[in-house]
Amino acid sequence: MRKFASWARRGLILLSPIPLFAAMxxxxxxxxxxxxxxxxxxxxxxxxxxxxxxxxxxxxxxLANVQEKQLAKA
Incomplete structure (x- = not known):
C-alpha cells in the first residue's frame, strides 16, 4: 500500500503543472x-x-478544450 501511495504522489507531482500550463x-x-x-x-x-x-x-x-485534448492523450 505504501508503494502505491508513493507512486501516486509522484504522479500527482508530475501532473500538477499541466492545468497551470493549460490556463496560461x-x-x-x-x-x-x-x-x-x-x-x-x-x-x-x-x-x-x-x-x-x-x-x-x-x-x-x-481552456476546457485544451484540457480535453490533454486528457485524451493521457
Missing part, C-alpha cells in the same frame, strides 16, 4: 479575437452577457 496557454491566445463581431453580438444578446462576461466564457471554453 488559454489566456495567451484570446479566443475573442478570432470570433466574428456578429457572432459576439448574437452571443451577448442571446445569452444576456456583457462583453467582459463573454470574453471570460470564451476563455473557459478554450
Amino acid at each position: 496557454t488559454a489566456h495567451a491566445a484570446d479566443p475573442s479575437d478570432t470570433l466574428h463581431a456578429s457572432v459576439r453580438a448574437a452571443m451577448e444578446r442571446d445569452l444576456n452577457l456583457t462583453s467582459n462576461q463573454l470574453s471570460q466564457y470564451l476563455r473557459i471554453e478554450r
Whole structure:
C-alpha cells in the first residue's frame, strides 16, 4: 500500500503543472479575437452577457478544450 501511495504522489507531482500550463496557454491566445463581431453580438444578446462576461466564457471554453485534448492523450 505504501508503494502505491508513493507512486501516486509522484504522479500527482508530475501532473500538477499541466492545468497551470493549460490556463496560461488559454489566456495567451484570446479566443475573442478570432470570433466574428456578429457572432459576439448574437452571443451577448442571446445569452444576456456583457462583453467582459463573454470574453471570460470564451476563455473557459478554450481552456476546457485544451484540457480535453490533454486528457485524451493521457
